[in-house]
Amino acid sequence: MRVITYRQALNEALAEELERDDNVVIIGEEVAEYNGAYKITEGLWKKFGSRRIVDTPISEGGFLGLGVGAAMLGLRPVMELMFWSFAYVGFDQIVNNAGCIRYMSGGTIHLPLVIRGPANGGTNVGATHSHTPENFLANTPGLKVVCPATPYDAKGLMKTAIRDNDPVCVLENTLLYGDQGEVPEEEYLIPLGVADVKREGNDVSLIGHGRAVITALQAAERLADEFDISAEVVDLRSIRPLDEETVLASVRKTHRAVLVDENKPFCGVSAQIATMIQERAFDDLDAPVMRVCSLDAPAIYSPPLEEQQLPTADRIIQKVLDGMGA
Amino acid sequence: MTTTQLEKSDVDLDDFAKATVNAGLTADQKLGFLRDMLRIRRFEQASLKLYQQGKMGGFLHLYIGQESVAVGTCSLLTPDDHCITAYREHGHAIVMGMTMDECMAELLGKATGCSKGKGGSMHFFAPNKNFWGGHGIVAGQTPIGMGIAFALKYRGIPGCCLTYLGDGAVNQGVFHESLNMAALWQLPVVYIIENNGYSMGTSLARSSSIRSCLAERATAYNMDWDIVNGENLYEVRAKTFEAMTRARKEQRPTLLEINTYRYYGHSVADANAKKYRKAEEIEFYKQNHDPIRLWQKQLKVEGVADDEVIAAIDREARQEAENAVKFAEDSPFPELEEIFDDVYYEVDQGTEAGRTGRHFFND
Numbered sequence: 001m002r003v004i005t006y007r008q009a010l011n012e013a014l015a016e017e018l019e020r021d022d023n024v025v026i027i028g029e030e031v032a033e034y035n036g037a038y039k040i041t042e043g044l045w046k047k048f049g050s051r052r053i054v055d056t057p058i059s060e061g062g063f064l065g066l067g068v069g070a071a072m073l074g075l076r077p078v079m080e081l082m083f084w085s086f087a088y089v090g091f092d093q094i095v096n097n098a099g100c101i102r103y104m105s106g107g108t109i110h111l112p113l114v115i116r117g118p119a120n121g122g123t124n125v126g127a128t129h130s131h132t133p134e135n136f137l138a139n140t141p142g143l144k145v146v147c148p149a150t151p152y153d154a155k156g157l158m159k160t161a162i163r164d165n166d167p168v169c170v171l172e173n174t175l176l177y178g179d180q181g182e183v184p185e186e187e188y189l190i191p192l193g194v195a196d197v198k199r200e201g202n203d204v205s206l207i208g209h210g211r212a213v214i215t216a217l218q219a220a221e222r223l224a225d226e227f228d229i230s231a232e233v234v235d236l237r238s239i240r241p242l243d244e245e246t247v248l249a250s251v252r253k254t255h256r257a258v259l260v261d262e263n264k265p266f267c268g269v270s271a272q273i274a275t276m277i278q279e280r281a282f283d284d285l286d287a288p289v290m291r292v293c294s295l296d297a298p299a300i301y302s303p304p305l306e307e308q309q310l311p312t313a314d315r316i317i318q319k320v321l322d323g324m325g326a
Numbered sequence: 327m328t329t330t331q332l333e334k335s336d337v338d339l340d341d342f343a344k345a346t347v348n349a350g351l352t353a354d355q356k357l358g359f360l361r362d363m364l365r366i367r368r369f370e371q372a373s374l375k376l377y378q379q380g381k382m383g384g385f386l387h388l389y390i391g392q393e394s395v396a397v398g399t400c401s402l403l404t405p406d407d408h409c410i411t412a413y414r415e416h417g418h419a420i421v422m423g424m425t426m427d428e429c430m431a432e433l434l435g436k437a438t439g440c441s442k443g444k445g446g447s448m449h450f451f452a453p454n455k456n457f458w459g460g461h462g463i464v465a466g467q468t469p470i471g472m473g474i475a476f477a478l479k480y481r482g483i484p485g486c487c488l489t490y491l492g493d494g495a496v497n498q499g500v501f502h503e504s505l506n507m508a509a510l511w512q513l514p515v516v517y518i519i520e521n522n523g524y525s526m527g528t529s530l531a532r533s534s535s536i537r538s539c540l541a542e543r544a545t546a547y548n549m550d551w552d553i554v555n556g557e558n559l560y561e562v563r564a565k566t567f568e569a570m571t572r573a574r575k576e577q578r579p580t581l582l583e584i585n586t587y588r589y590y591g592h593s594v595a596d597a598n599a600k601k602y603r604k605a606e607e608i609e610f611y612k613q614n615h616d617p618i619r620l621w622q623k624q625l626k627v628e629g630v631a632d633d634e635v636i637a638a639i640d641r642e643a644r645q646e647a648e649n650a651v652k653f654a655e656d657s658p659f660p661e662l663e664e665i666f667d668d669v670y671y672e673v674d675q676g677t678e679a680g681r682t683g684r685h686f687f688n689d
C-alpha cells in the first residue's frame with residue numbers, strides 16, 4: 001500500500017470532500033493563499049478558489065460563529081484553528097452555540113460543522129499554545145470529539161466528520177503531521193465511535209488517544225523486548241462518541257489497564273475511561289487502573305523538560321511494571 | 327444617552343409615510359402592524375403574570391415598549407430573508423410567525439413549547455420561519471447572523487439577515503469581529519442595535535465611549551450606518567428597508583441604531599430596576615413615546631381605524647394571550663427520558679452514526 005504523511009492524509013480528505021459536496025467550505029486563518037500555517041490545506045485554494053477556501057482575519061470567536069450560522073443554512077463549514085489553543089477566545093461559539101443550539105431549539109436545528117486543528121504540547125511554544133481541550137469539548141453533550149493518531153485514521157475520520165450532521169471537533173497534532181503511514185488510494189470512511197486495537201497483547205492494556213497512542217506503541221515494543229510483557233494498545237480514536245466495548249474487551253482479556261493521556265490528569269479523558277472500567281469491568285481487574293498523563297502544570301517551555309512533561313515510553317513502562325508488581 | 331433623539335413628545339410620522347416601502351401599504355397591513363404590536367404586548371403582560379405567580383423558571387426579559395422595532399423591521403422580510411436576535415426575543419418570535427401557544431408553553435417549560443421546554447424564555451427558535459433565535463449570551467448571535475449572510479451569498483440567494491443586538495452588546499469583541507468581516511467580505515447582513523438606553527443597570531453614558539451615537543462606530547469598518555427613531559413605525563420601516571436593499575442588491579452590510587425604550591427592568595428579576603432610572607422617566611416614555619399609542623393615533627389621523635376597531639383588535643390580542651396561557655398550563659411537562667433527545671441529530675434520526683459508540687454517559 002502507498003505511504004503518505006498524516007498531513008497529506010488530511011489534505012486528501014479535505015480535497016475529496018470539497019470535490020464531492022459544494023456545501024463544504026474551508027474557513028480559517030491562512031488556509032487559502034498562504035496554503036495553511038501547517039500546510040494542511042496546501043493547494044486547495046489554487047484548486048477550489050476563494051469561494052470555497054476562505055482566509056479570515058484573526059478573529060476566532062467571529063469566524064467560529066460564522067461557521068455556526070453558515071451551517072444553520074446547510075453549508076458544511078470546516079473551520080481551521082491554527083491551534084486549538086486559540087479556540088479559547090471563541091469558546092462561547094463552540095460550547096454555547098455549536099454545542100447547545102440544537103438542544104435549545106428542541107431539535108429543530110442541526111449543525112453540520114467541523115472544527116479542526118492541532119491540539120498538542122511538545123513543541124516548546126509555552127502554555128498558551130499547548131492546550132489539549134478534548135476533555136473540555138467532550139464534556140459538552142452536543143459536540144463530538146475525535147483525535148486521530150495515524151495518517152490512515154486522520155483521513156478516514158476527517159471525511160466522516162465532514163459528512164456527519166452534528167458539530168465535530170477534530171483534534172490533530174503538529175508532531176504527527178510529518179508521520180508516515182499506509183493509506184489506500186481508494187476511498188474509505190472510519191465511523192466515529194469505533195476504537196482500534198493498534199497492537200494485540202495479553203498482559204496489560206495501554207489505552208489512549210492521539211499521539212499518546214504512538215508513545216504507547218513505543219512502550220509496548222520495549223515491554224516485549226526488554227521485559228517479556230505483552231501489551232495491547234487500544235486507540236480510542238473517537239472520544240465522544242466513545243467505543244466502550246473495545247476498551248472493556250481489552251481489559252477483560254488482559255486484566256490490567258494503564259491509561260496514557262496527553263491531557264492533564266484532573267478530569268482528563270483518561271479519568272472518564274478509568275471510571276468506566278471500574279464501573280463495568282471491576283471484577284476483571286487484577287490491579288488498579290493506572291494513568292500516565294501530562295505532568296499537572298501548565299506546559300513548560302524548556303525543551304528537555306517539556307519532553308518529560310508529556311507521557312513518555314519510560315514513564316509508561318515504569319507504570320506497567322509497578323502494576324505488575326515487578 | 328441618546329434620549330435627546332426622543333425628547334420631542336410628538337412624532338411626525340408623515341415624512342416617512344411617503345417612503346416607497348410605506349406609501350403602498352394597505353389599511354389591512356397598517357392594522358396588521360397594530361395587531362402584532364398589541365399581540366406582543368398582551369403576550370408579555372400575560373407571561374409577566376405567570377412569572378409573578380411563580381410558574382416560570384429563570385429569567386424573563388420583557389420587550390414591552392420596544393414593539394415597533396420588531397414589528398417595523400420584521401414586517402419587511404421576504405422568504406429569502408432571515409432574522410436572529412438575543413434574549414429579548416419574544417416580540418421578534420411572534421412577528422416571525424411563531425404562535426403564542428408554543429411560546430407560552432416554552433416559558434412554562436412544557437413539552438408543547440417551541441423548543442419542547444429545552445430552551446426557555448431566551449431560546450425561542452423557528453428555523454422553518456427563518457427565525458434563528460433567541461440567544462442568551464450577549465452578542466453571541468452577532469457572528470451567527472454574519473454566517474447566515476455568508477451562506478446566502480455563497481448560494482447566490484438575494485436575501486439578507488437582520489441581526490439584532492442590544493446597546494449592551496456593542497462592546498463585546500465578537501461583535502466588532504463580525505462588523506469587520508461583514509464589511510470586509512461584503513456580506514448581506516443588517517445589524518440592528520435596539521438601543522433602549524440601558525445595558526442591564528448601566529446607562530449608555532456609563533458603558534460606551536461614543537462620538538455622536540453607537541452606529542457611528544460603523545465608520546471605523548467602512549460600513550454604512552443610520553440612526554432611527556424607533557417609536558416611528560414608518561421611519562423604522564423606511565430606514566431598515568434601505569439597509570435591506572443595500573444588502574440584497576449590493577451585498578453590503580449596514581449598522582442601524584434604533585432608539586427605543588423598555589418599560590420593565592433588564593429582566594423581571596432585575597432587583598435594581600427602579601434604582602438606576604427614575605419612575606418619572608418611565609412614565610414620560612409611556613405617556614409620550616409609547617409606540618402602540620403613537621401608531622393608534624396615526625391610524626386614527628389617517629382614517630384607517632377608529633377607537634372601536636382598535637379596541638376590537640386589542641380584545642382579540644388579549645384573548646389570544648389568555649388562550650395561550652390556558653394552553654400552556656394544560657400542557658404536560660416533558661418526560662425525563664426526553665432529556666436525551668435533541669442533543670445529536672444522528673442519534674435522533676437513528677442513523678448508523680447515531681447508533682455507533684456511546685453518546686451519553688449516565689450508567
